[in-house]
Amino acid sequence: MPTILLTIAYDGTNYSGWQVQPNGLTIQQVVEDALERLLGERVQVRSSGRTDAGVHARGMAAAFTTGRDIPLRAFVEGTNRFLPDDISVQDACYVPREFKPIGDAVAKHYRYTILNKLIRSPLDRLYSWQVREPIKISAMIEAAGYFIGKHDFAAFRASNCVAGTTVRRVDRVDISEQEEFITIDVIGEGFLKYMVRVMAGTLVDVGRGRFAPEYVRWLLSDRDRKKAGVTAPACGLCLIKVFYQKDNMRG
Secondary structure, eight states, X not given: OOEEEEEEEEOGGGSSOSSOOSSSOOHHHHHHHHHHHHHSSOOOOEESOOOOTTOEEEEEEEEEEOSOOOOHHHHHHHHHHTSOTTEEEEEXXXXXXXXXXXXXXXXXXXXXXXXXXXXXXXXXXXXXXXXXXXXXXXXXXXXXXXXXXXXXXXXXXXXXXXXXXXXXXXXXXXXXXXXXXXXXXXXXXXXXXXXXXXXXXXXXXXXXXXXXXXXXXXXXXXXXGGGSOOOOOGGGEEEEEEEXXXXXXXX
């Protein structure tokens, strides 16, 4: 029985996040329904993590085991036949049966997009956070440097986060500006609930002068969520890629 790893892209606007839940349509449910129509059997898709309601993805990784042995291309093209326009399988590959989408991931790449513009943009409202005040990029870049490394991110998580430890490793935080858009690219081993969104909200507060850049360093030691910035809206966040060791892949 082959185990297949899918790379899935989706617009999360109309969904209650990735994970199946009693109330609300989710990405996982729609993908599993499409696979059932393709394979003629119900499979459980194990993802590399959860994305919250309204969060998007270009590269969600999710694996499942099936009794059907069909060409890899069929897992892409066939599944997409049964998926709505806002969800698409981008790639499929074989992985060992013991493969763990979460446990075997070595890093994840998230991107947060900000529209720094006074007038609202109807075409960008679902994929960015509009901030009308001027933002000082140099201050954000300085503040972002304090996130690099292994730290206790207790001040940068949701109040209902149930993670066993709040210590996480962040490898990169890159901030760039192109015309009216500011992007924050964060790469790390794993993230707490809302962690990237709180990081983004705090960096924006630095950029508009509410906090000094070194305040981020103090927050990491203070660990009080109430003293950090706002939780940035879900619409601006996108999971870009999940990284695995290449020797986990075959075929």
